[in-house]
Amino acid sequence: MRILIISDIHSNLEALEAVVSAAPAFDVAVNLGDIVGYGASPNEVIERSRQLGTVFVRGNHDKAACGLIDVAEFNPIAGMAALWTREVLTPANLEWLRDLPQGPVRLDDSLDAQFVHGSPIDEDEYVVTLRDALDPLTYSSVTFTFFGHTHLQGAFWRNGKEAFDAVHPAYPVQDAHESFEVALRPEVQYLINPGSVGQPRDGDWRAAFAWFDSEGLRLVFHRAAYDLERAQKRILDANLPPRLASRLAIGR
Numbered sequence: 461m462r463i464l465i466i467s468d469i470h471s472n473l474e475a476l477e478a479v480v481s482a483a484p485a486f487d488v489a490v491n492l493g494d495i496v497g498y499g500a501s502p503n504e505v506i507e508r509s510r511q512l513g514t515v516f517v518r519g520n521h522d523k524a525a526c527g528l529i530d531v532a533e534f535n536p537i538a539g540m541a542a543l544w545t546r547e548v549l550t551p552a553n554l555e556w557l558r559d560l561p562q563g564p565v566r567l568d569d570s571l572d573a574q575f576v577h578g579s580p581i582d583e584d585e586y587v588v589t590l591r592d593a594l595d596p597l598t599y600s601s602v603t604f605t606f607f608g609h610t611h612l613q614g615a616f617w618r619n620g621k622e623a624f625d626a627v628h629p630a631y632p633v634q635d636a637h638e639s640f641e642v643a644l645r646p647e648v649q650y651l652i653n654p655g656s657v658g659q660p661r662d663g664d665w666r667a668a669f670a671w672f673d674s675e676g677l678r679l680v681f682h683r684a685a686y687d688l689e690r691a692q693k694r695i696l697d698a699n700l701p702p703r704l705a706s707r708l709a710i711g712r
């Protein structure tokens with residue numbers, strides 16, 4: 461099965477469209493949550509995401525936008541964006557967000573993979589460092605766990621009891637579209653973050669995603685350039701905090 465894995469789109473329609481154009485052929489698209497929040501196209505992004513696939517995990521921004529959690533838990537800028545999102549979402553899209561499943565989500569029993577927003581232990585946990593990855597990798601026996609939430613593209617793995625390591629893709633060229641393949645090994649357990657489609661925070665402004673072939677055992681990270689100015693203009697036109705537009709240009 462060839463799976464397109466996307467996460468943290470954050471209402472950035474231009475970035476999502478660039479991902480769809482750059483993505484290799486896939487059988488299933490899996491969305492790891494934070495579909496909305498920060499950006500200015502929440503309804504459009506929900507509708508486009510639903511055309512792409514039916515497998516979703518909810519993120520913390522999805523919960524905040526539809527009122528499942530209090531925005532007081534957010535920093536002021538994220539909270540303002542969540543309240544703005546709640547106001548502009550159609551009633552149908554609000555209800556759809558409210559019904560999104562909590563991770564871990566599985567695709568089917570034959571595939572030894574699970575999909576979460578934060579970690580398999582806690583949907584809101586941030587797995588940033590190798591140290592953060594130790595517990596989720598030890599707690600779960602699933603071979604492939606795909607997660608988002610940190611907006612940092614990369615993978616952690618565990619080989620037996622003691623050996624843990626990490627990889628973060630290096631893209632020397634920063635072209636319109638680049639990919640980075642990770643050599644997967646059998647018997648090794650992986651935690652894989654496709655990165656953020658709509659608000660990357662690893663210093664690379666381009667939209668991030670991952671492509672996974674479960675039969676060929678291939679994992680490829682991708683970055684795709686998108687119409688940044690247009691996404692920024694939408695944020696400014698919506699009177700969202702200007703910082704949400706400027707940070708997109710630096711990938712932070």
Ligand code: ZN
Nearest residue numbers: 468494519609
């Ligand atoms: Zn996010």
